[in-house]
Amino acid sequence: MAIDEAVDTIRTYIDNDTDGISYPVLIDADHLLTELYAISNVPSVLLIDGDDTIVQPNWNAYATDTFTEFHGIDSSAQLDAIRRWVLDGETMMAPDEVRDAVDDLSDDEEQARLHFRLATHLRNRGDEDGSERNFERACRLAPYDFTIRRASMPLRGGNPFGDEFFELVAEYVEAGAPYHGVQHSGRRA
Amino acid sequence: MGYRPAMTHAQIAILDSGPVVESSSLPELLGWTLKPEGLCRDERCVIVPDRSALESNGSVDLREVAALLDRPVAVDDVAGLVAVGAERWQRRDALHDLRAPDFRLPDLDGTFHALSDHRSKKRLLVAFSSW
Numbered sequence: 001m002a003i004d005e006a007v008d009t010i011r012t013y014i015d016n017d018t019d020g021i022s023y024p025v026l027i028d029a030d031h032l033l034t035e036l037y038a039i040s041n042v043p044s045v046l047l048i049d050g051d052d053t054i055v056q057p058n059w060n061a062y063a064t065d066t067f068t069e070f071h072g073i074d075s076s077a078q079l080d081a082i083r084r085w086v087l088d089g090e091t092m093m094a095p096d097e098v099r100d101a102v103d104d105l106s107d108d109e110e111q112a113r114l115h116f117r118l119a120t121h122l123r124n125r126g127d128e129d130g131s132e133r134n135f136e137r138a139c140r141l142a143p144y145d146f147t148i149r150r151a152s153m154p155l156r157g158g159n160p161f162g163d164e165f166f167e168l169v170a171e172y173v174e175a176g177a178p179y180h181g182v183q184h185s186g187r188r189a
Numbered sequence: 190m191g192y193r194p195a196m197t198h199a200q201i202a203i204l205d206s207g208p209v210v211e212s213s214s215l216p217e218l219l220g221w222t223l224k225p226e227g228l229c230r231d232e233r234c235v236i237v238p239d240r241s242a243l244e245s246n247g248s249v250d251l252r253e254v255a256a257l258l259d260r261p262v263a264v265d266d267v268a269g270l271v272a273v274g275a276e277r278w279q280r281r282d283a284l285h286d287l288r289a290p291d292f293r294l295p296d297l298d299g300t301f302h303a304l305s306d307h308r309s310k311k312r313l314l315v316a317f318s319s320w
Contacts, residue, residue, distance in 0.1 A: 001294065001316050009319040011297055024302045026294035033316060035275050036290045037283055044316040046289070050309045054287040086311060095287060102284050114263035114272040122268055130268040151320050160320035 003042055003147055005029035005120060006154070029120065034147045035113045038105050040180040041146040047085055055091045057102050058181025093182070102180045112142035116152065123155060132156065144172045208251040208264055208271050212244055219273060221258065223249065228257055 002010045007027055014021055033039055037046065039058055047056035061082075062068075062075040084090040093101065105113075119134035135152045142148045149168055153160040172178070212223045220230055223244065227234040235257055237243055243253050251271055255262045261274040279290040289312075293303040304312065 001314060002318055003316050004318040004320065006319045007297060013319075014297065024296050026296055026302055028294050028316075032275065032292060032294070036279055036292060037316075038280060039316050042316050042318045046314040046316075048289045048304070048312040048314065050311055052289045052308065054283060054289050057283075057287075082313065098287055099285060104280065104284055110261050110274065111263055114261060114274050115265075117272045118263060118265050118268070118270055121270065121272075122265070127268060130265060130270075133267070134265060151318065154320055 001026045001028050001033055003028050003031055003034060003039070003151065030117050031113055031147060031151070035105070035110070038102050038109075038180040039147060040109075040142075040144075040178075041150075044181055047082070047091075054098060055085070056093060056182070057098055060179070060181065060183045101182050105180070108141040109145060112138040112145060112148050115141065116148055119152070120155065144168075144175050144178050146172075208262070209248050210251055212247055212249050215249065215254065218251075219254065219258070219260075221254070223254075228254065 002025065004010060004027065007029075010025065010027065014025055037044075037058065041060070043060065043062060045056070045059040045061040046054060047059075049055055059078075060071075060073070061078040062071075062073055063079065065075050068074065081092055085092075115134045115138035119131045119138060122134060123131035135156055139149050139152060146168070150160050150165060152158075153162075153164060158164050177183070210218065215228075216222045221228045221235075222230070223237070224234070227236045229235075237257060243249055243257075251273065252262050252264070255273050259277045261277070263272045263274075264270075275290075282288040283290050289304060291303055291305045293301050295301050304314075
């Protein structure tokens with residue numbers, strides 16, 4: 001699920017995947033899932049049982065070690081945990097822990113998602129002022145939410161891998177790293 | 190009134206020309222119909238405590254309708270655009286009852302897929318991005 005409207009970029013990921021992709025890759029340009037599941041950053045991985053029970057919520061997990069130098073996460077332990085769930089039904093967290101892992105969105109965070117949606121919509125119809133007005137408002141309402149602030153960077157002419165990203169990370173850490181989910185290997189933020 | 194839905198979705202909507210719309214457009218805009226028994230979708234109805242306060246001259250304020258449906262609203266007065274979010278109980282289901290809310294999204298070819306298409310299977314969802 002790409003929390004993204006850059007469809008062509010997502011397509012290059014799939015075209016460049018030499019292993020082939022056997023699962024659906026979906027485009028969530030309106031960030032519906034960040035509202036429904038209180039997702040606040042990517043990657044966020046959820047494990048859902050056959051009866052629709054969430055057994056692992058909003059987990060900061062990785063399939064490769066491409067960014068391990070930056071975040072310090074070892075992907076192989078996470079992949080092993082996923083295999084144990086698939087093969088043996090072994091879960092990483094008790095239901096109470098799952099329940100405690102993700103705080104509900106604040107009213108501001110909820111409003112920020114709607115203003116982000118208005119901003120991308122206005123941008124797509126060429127209303128730059130209207131778009132900027134709503135991006136600015138969304139970022140003010142949810143200053144530590146990466147699905148708002150970082151996601152808005154390329155849409156506002158910025159660079160989500162540039163200085164402004166590292167400034168956001170510094171602000172986020174300074175604010176106590178607020179995150180809706182399970183950071184690293186099972187520990188809560 | 191000349192408004193039109195700029196974009197509709199199973200669960201969210203962004204609407205042109207401000208928060209007052211004709212009642213008859215609600216099914217198209219939000220998926221709910223204003224009936225004598227309340228606001229209804231399929232077999233489900235939400236009671237409207239004061240119909241005359243909600244509707245006047247065949248029009249309703251979307252903010253009032255959204256409040257009855259427990260959906261958040263954001264309005265951009267300058268652009269005359271309204272965003273209506275998802276029903277909050279869906280996120281509460283996820284966070285408190287650990288029930289995964291269903292959703293429908295398009296793939297790269299525009300074909301829609303729902304989480305419920307794969308019910309009874311274990312599912313691994315990855316939220317990722319290019320940013």
